Amino acid sequence: MAEHKTPALAVDGLSAGYDGPDVLHGISLTVPKGQIVTVVGPNGHGKSTLLRTISGLTRLRQGRILAEGREIQKLRPHQVAAAGIAHVPQGDLLFPEMTVYENLLMGAYTTPVAETVEKRLDFVYGLLPRLKERHGQIASSLSGGERRMVGIGRGLMAGGDVMMIDEPSLGLAPLVIEQIYEVIGQLRAEGRTILLVEENPARVAHLSDVMHLLDDGRIVWSGAPQDLLEREELLSTYLGG
């Protein structure tokens, strides 16, 4: 009998919210190793809250979160990061007064070995050569697309088992969005494990192994990307009804 593989990340019956009522209701999903799992849905339906809850920034009210089978829902945010869950947050959240290089170093904060950090830095500069050109520049003086690349590069510097990327296309020009998704495509080809959040399903269908449609804090549909685009749930989620 083939051994059942533990997923890199699993969420089981997760409910969470801010001060008021729950924003997420009983979310369950798994992110198997080497796959890109995407959560799509309109803005304000809880996609970012899901990632923030996994990272421990938003309090979980119910359910379990497992990294490589280990329960992590009680951990503090910095412990979740140390457990190998890298989070590239919405709107980048760079360290604005630090250089590109320092921002990248912060990504590897939990990595004590200097050679490992150097190796990852080489990888990031290879994947995103623009960052190498700008390594001494202060982050707040970068363009939106460059900032997004620093955010992704900083996430890669963590060398985590899973990378969670929150709406990498947000606020960027179409051409720049294409560049960003090209980078994510390269990461997919590398066999990275990614939990991706995106508003526009068409933009990520070709990248995803599995897609989940999030509507009003609940997963209303899950399956292969080519099926989702034909489902009527998609229309009702985005257009109401």
Added chain:
Amino acid sequence: MDVTIAILVTGLTNGALYALATLGLSLVWGSMGMLNMAHGSMLALGGYMVFTVAVSLGLPVWAGFIGAAAAGAVFGGLLYLGVVRPLLKAGGPGFETSVMIATVGIAIGLENALLLVYGGRPLPQPFAVPGSVQLGAGVMPWLNAVIVIVAFVVMAVMGYLIAKTKMGRAIRATAQNRDAALLMGVPVERTYLQVLGLAGALAGICGVLLSSITQLSPTLGADPMLKAFIMCVVAGLGNLPGAVIAAFGLALIEAAVQFALGARWGFPVLLMLVIAILIWRPNGLFGRAQIRRM
């Protein structure tokens, strides 16, 4: 000519002392949005520690410096664990106000504890450097030179810690974006503890230097604390290099005014200057709106 030398000697000495006091305040404000009203009393703690170590225990003066820095750091750490952390945990938007009020209380408590332990009579300071050197037509006491040198060494060490080390990077990262620092795996609570410990050590050393040109009294930190706060505001709260520049600039101006118009004009002119600067640049000379810089 001798007046110029006198102004420079006084201005640079006070500037060095103000800069150290300002650095501690600004570090804490910049990284956690906390105005530490107990900073002045922590200066006094440092001054008394050197007395305890060097006079009561009879150890050498350099050990007194270490004792003062250590006492300041421990007090800063206790301040975090006992007062700041519970207030941060309580959450809400009122942290900046409540921590200010709480640290006023801590300041009163610490000053009275010093009064209780050491008594109200001003005590002599064991850290002294005798002699002076003739500079043209003026005179510079060696003590002033040593104060300026020690202050610069301490500032250089601090600058290195903040700019180049992993701990310093984590402190700056937490100051610039707390959530992002957490997501990078920075244990933010430990970072805050380090910040208050560093600020306390700075206060301790500053207190030793300060009391060497005045004398030991529980309220010795009150006046420098007030001026350090003014310099923080002038520089833009939380901006460390700006705070140092503002400290030296304002100290030199204060000294010049005191020599030219009389000692009582020093502080009023300083305040008028500050008001003018804040009308011209409401976020301070080097500050930016809504950004805490470190």
